[in-house]
Amino acid sequence: MIPLAGLASAALVLTGCANPSTGSADDDPTKPVTIKFWHGWSAPGEVKAINDSIARFEKLHPNIHVQATGNVSDETINQALRAGGSKAPDVVTSFTTNNVGQYCSSGMWADLDPFMKKNGIDKNKVFPKTLLDYTQYEGTQCALPLLADAYGMYYNKDLFKAAGISRPPHTISEMKADAAKLTEKNSNGTLKRAGFMPNFRLYQNSPDRMFAQWGPEYFTKKGKAQLAEEPKTYAFFKAMDDISKAQGGYGKLERLRGSFGDEMSAQNGFLTQKLAMHLDGEWRGLMLDDAKAKFDWGVAPLPVPDDQAETYGRGYLTGTVAGVAHSSKHQNAAFELVRYLTTDTEQVVDFANAIHNVPSTFAALKSPKLDADPSFQQFIKIAQNPDSQAIPPSNNGGQYITSLQDFSYSVEEGKVHNLKKGLEDLDHQIDADNLQSEN
Template identity: 25%
Template sequence: MSDSTHDTRINALEAGIASGRLSRRDVFRRGAALGLGAAAMGGLLGARPAGAADKVKLTLLTHWGTKEQKDPMDKIIAEYTKANPDVTIDHQTVTFDQLLNRITTGQLGGAAPDIYHFYNLWMPDFIGSNLLATPPADVTGNIKSAYSEGTVGGASYKGTTWGYPTEVDLYQLIYNKKLFQAAGVEKAPETWDELKAAAEKLTVKDSAGKVTQAGFMLLPSWDSGVVHPFTSLLWSNGGQYVASDYSKALFNEQPGVETLQLQLDMIKAKTAILSTNLANDADFESGRAAMTIMANWWGATLRASKIGMENVGVAQIPHTAGHQPVALQYEWLWGVSQTSKNQDAAWKFLTWLNSPRSEGTSSPMGDFLTSALNAIPGRTSDQKAHEAVLNDPFVKPFVEAAPTARSEPIIPGAQEIKTALEKQIEAAWYGQKPGPDALSAAAKQADSILKEKG
């Protein structure tokens, strides 16, 4: 029996007595029934603390499970629940590898969280499956006015913005200044020709012709390590990843073939290595590779290594004549579950989390991203509020590239297409097939996926 039903019955009883329509027996019988109902309800509710009936419980799912990440986020959550005692928030975490699994199993088992923090590449699948709630108009307006166009684009799919962007990651050319100096390379390469020339100068071979120091490092066996640098170079050569209507892949057209050929030329000339170290970064950290294309989050790894950040330089993606450097950007965002019964409360919390505490200050999320994650916050005002942090020589070039960066293509079957492209590019790198054939094979797979899922 719900509270409202109970109240309605008491009112009816009172009205009945007042009008004289109910006999004493009726009053006794109905009163007893009401008493039993109230007792039953009291028993049900008795186990809960006073006022708990009005509390809203939100479940939050993130991949920030390490102590260094979870504790600061929990502190922020505690700040919110203290100011909003009617809300409790359960922060659940899993590793990044398990995040998608947890989302799918939660959805299947009816244990879906209210709020997700997720990789924007998963949006097409989530939206196609009606997993995400459409944000209210005020939230959408807030996002569109407070974040850069590229960042809003990364949180949008099919014309709708689906949540608050958080961590933004961009790809740039990262190089070892010490090795540059030793090789007499005065500045970071800006064009493809300069990249090839610098890689050649920076390559050192021993007397047996074995490469002991490579000019450039490619990162096989990791989809983002292969595809993100390739796409950055592709865009900086005027190419496209897919057609704007998602109807077909375009990375196999001439600019794409030239991009892959650039990498193959460097592999053939032995000025680029396929990083054989499974950690993928040890070759750069230990000085066996002078340049690579990587994301800003790598800064935390480099800082923890022995390379010395004063020796690490960051430059724009090398481009070809007539084109501009374009960095690939991907991001994470907060979204609310379509099945959440507390969508309003969820959006209210997210709005608080992502809004400046006061004029000119950072949002709690901005504080978290810059301190606990060493990441670039997507919100423009957060970037300004954390200018000192973002002015770090390693981070600054990434922030400066953000306005012209392009979001990783958010397309149906994005992950599958990305993996197909990765495998085919690797096949070309390892000499299993010519570059154009590899890209055509990847495009054929991509077209089939786009046709099916698009």
């Protein structure tokens, strides 16, 4: 799944005290029924892949007819769930894990634990812990991982060889040194190429994705924001600033970024070799192949802090999630589809291979039928790394990540003169936003 622009930071307008339409889990899933499945896939290849999955499901469950609707946003899905009625979907999906806290706390998505218990599914033996963590909130498992996205570092092997660099960097200090070696300037001092651009407005470079390499704790056990009290926050911002300065500074990097084309275009900064190292997800490899990149490239985990060198191999994880609408009158039949899409090993592997995403179950991750491409396998390893991290769920969805992102823009632009005070204000803002969502 290729993230839609802005989707990762989108926050839905839901409240913790929402009153979802009442559905039913009394239906007999062996009786003839039509269920409505709303999803966000829109690219032709992705739509074909999900339709093929539905066809396989219907062959196994001839009594259940699935009426699929694609290219549906989270906002549209949740408007329909608030309204309820016969036109609302039974099975729902989302491309972002940021809003799972809202799905669960609002009650719009049904708790799936009773369905799994009834069907003898031990979720802890099926799904990696990190993926389970981002599909539940405060004990309510209102979603299951469908496919995962893992983030790593693409690097230009030709440029590395020319610079005399034998392997991708493992630590932040190595990345800083390599980035400086790989940076190329024009005769007027402007940048022709950056070794690595830490700027937060670049493509997939949202701060939470890079911050994951530090393994931060965003909240206390009582749910209070603690970025100002987390030493890793300060280390993270310093590291990003140091890498930036090693290549000429934020201003020069921003000017170079302005010369890049759209992320999904042939003028992508990495594809045009204006970036030697680049943070991205597993889908980028397929796009590089389709574009017939004119250089040799590889994939490695993003470097980690020097004092956490033993965690090298970790990365940021997110993914597509699936659930059953609380308003559905056919919740048992709906769960049959969710169970098939998320736990059937052959289905998960086939779907992952078809759309070049990371599978989300232990069995599928180890399947010999999984795409054996070396670059894709790097993301499989990142997804399985116990130190890989997803953002913690919140009843305010991804709003706290949006707040962190806005704050990070100000930090890199040099507008925050007292980082501790700025982070304390950010914590207060996050807590206030979360409290408002509860009321």
